[in-house]
Amino acid sequence: MPDTLNLHKFEHLSPFQIKDELIKLAQKEAHKSTLPYLNAGRGNPNWIATKAREAFFLLGQFAMTEAQRHRNEPQVGLAGTPQGPGSYGRLKAYCATSQGQSGPPGADTLAAMVDFAVQKFGFTPDDFVLELTDGIVGDHYPMPDRCLEHNEIIVHEYLMWAMCAGHRPDTKFDIYAVEGGTAAMCYIFKALKNQRLLNAGDTIALGTPIFTPYLEMPELEDYALNVVDVSSEEEDNFQLTDADLEQLADPKVKALFLVNPGNPSAVAMSPEVLARLVEFVKTRRPDLIILTDDVYGTFVPNFQSVMGHLPENTIGVYSYSKYFGCTGWRLGTILVAENNIFDKMIAEAPAEVKAKVEARYTTLTPDPSSFKFIDRIVADSRDVALNHTAGLSLPQQVMMTLFSLVEMMDEDKSYQAFCQGILEHRFTELVEGMGIEVPENPLFDRYYGILDFEFWLRKYVGEEVVGWIKENVHPLDISFKLAQDHGIVLLNGSGFDAPNWSARVSFANLDDSAYRQIGRAVRAVAIGYVQAYRASKGLSLHG
The missing domain is CATH 1.10.20.110 (Histone, subunit A)
Known part of the structure; x- marks a missing residue:
């Protein structure tokens, strides 16, 4: 553990807050040595669509x-x-x-x-x-406020390719154009609460590991939700097992929130697991609310979103940010199928609940009972009173239109293949630098990666070493040691509900050559732990 830091004080911080301390340490190390400063802690790509x-x-x-x-x-x-x-x-x-x-x-x-x-x-x-x-x-002002007429038609067709290329549903989705995927999250959480579809004390399931805000928002006083982790492990190729799905059988679990492909696992749900989820929902939990955040789906060929298979149950989220290199544009979408369980739940709510909910929208429509769920999301995103100025700015919507059209015109999908090639090359560089072998996985988008020290040390060194590390090494030590000793910033995996002794690496935001250096640094940290274990046992460091 770095000598000058008490790592326990960082344990409850978001990894995006811890990164500020890591950056300071990494920049300090790079300044005093010949090492380059390498920040692979953020997912902003270092390319743009031109x-x-x-x-x-x-x-x-x-x-x-x-x-x-x-x-x-x-x-x-x-x-x-x-x-x-x-x-x-x-x-x-x-x-x-x-x-x-x-x-x-x-x-x-x-x-x-x-x-x-x-x-x-x-x-x-x-x-x-x-x-x-x-x-x-x-x-x-945007008119219609939810999405411009032509833009919605174009974006819908693009998203059917981006999110449902492997299985296009026979249904139409209403689209709300929003300020990136993060705004989509905020608006959806707020709308589910305001419609009494999720109430304080209710239980939701999170497909972990998962993007940190999905872990943090349910705990806020605003929502006060209980959380069940439906955890996909590296041992299971980051796929949900039957035991994982069985946790959703409890009717107390009102919703399942997914990031697919995962962040940070970077693995998409397999067709087999998706088929089991569909069967499970249709036969045992037709009332289950599903939110699927599919930002990285474009990096997996023929990606299949849950929303394509369970459109009635699913709220879809997609952001243009990563694929087109446009995080600064803030381009995102919320999708809800025209026929959905949300409108049915609202309509079938107890009379007292319906009266309270419908009272929110009496200034917007003479018949609040017919006000669709997607339009309630729009209204709630502007606290209803400012609904008349709701909607994504028009220049942003035009940019969304143009990104979508260019991608649809690319019949050979040359841009997609090139982006995937960038990530694949960087991933290969890191793996070779680490000196390990990783089996090929067609569901792996390679945008992020989890460097699970526990998993790899168990595989290459043994259980006894892993046990010693878990007793003697603070989980955050991995990220801090990489920053302090190697000038490298990787976020701690524990902040994403990934394994404690792990770190997340982004393959999107550094030059190709950096990843072999990161791989070597990760290997050096792992070797350091093994050497510390051997020294504690009085063993030869080279034995």
Whole structure:
């Protein structure tokens, strides 16, 4: 354990708070030595998707010409607003004049994606272009507030590929465009509470290990939920077992929250386990609420989301952040199937509960009983009273539209394959640096990884060493030793309800060469523990 730190004082902190101390230690070590400072503690990718961005910035310039057609006061910097009639033809002409080596990038992409959308979805060309130009200048509140009309159709089709490529459901989802996956979490927790679908003292199940906020939010006074861990272990290839599912049979368990593929396990639910979950819910728990956060699904070929198999029970969450390298854009979605158990539960609630809940929305509709669950999420996200200004900003929705269209136009999925290749190469570098062998797993997205010291030391050294470490080494020592001795930041696995003697590594945010160095440092820390064990037993350090 690092000599100058009392690690016990960090035990109850979120790993995202502990990282601040780790960063200080790692930067200090890198400064005083020749070691590079390597922060693999965050999942922000170090790449961006360029085609949609190029089209976005060119579209912005075109939209300004559209606004200036209506009114133009250049001496004071004032213009009108974009108008619809004839806008499609003007956009095509604008792109044609912008094409060529001397023109700005994005003209070919912008023209192609507009035609693609018009042909694929049967849009009226001028109406679609007006949504793009009016949206990108951001001169109106979102209308509809939940999601722009054309954007919802486009995003729906993209998400059916991104989340349900392996099993597309025969149903339509309503979509709420929100400020990233984190906003989606906040809004969903709030709405479930406000609809009395989850109440203080109720029990939910978490598929652990899991993204830390899912562990922390239920404990807040705002929600005061009891939690059952449905834990997927490395020994089970991070898959739920029959015993895990059996915990959900208790009717006290109102909901199951999942991150799929996992964060930090990075493993998607297998088709076999998914089939067992579907059978279990349909035959034994048709009332089970499921939230599935599928942010990393695009890094697994033919990914199958739970929402594709159990649309009636599931609230889906997806963020564009990681796949397109756009965490700063804050682009996320909440999905709820048109036919769902949430509306049925609300309708079948006791009269006293229904009266209290419906009273929230009397200023929004003359018939609150018909107000859909997805629209209640929208209203609750703005505390109802500010519902008239709800919705994701229009420039953000336009960016969402363009990301979706570019991906749908990529028939060969070249972008997806290249992103997956980046992560696979970095993962290989780390594994070779550690000097271990990891079996191939087609369900592993390689965005994150759990470095489970207990698992690997048990496999390569033996149970006795593991027992000694668990008695003599503080679980946080792994992350702190990597920072203090090697200038490397990895978050503690325990903060994600992963094994205590583990750390999470992100394969997304550092150059390829860094991961072999991280692997060697992890190996050095593990060897140090083994040597300390041998010294404590009076054994040769090289025996």
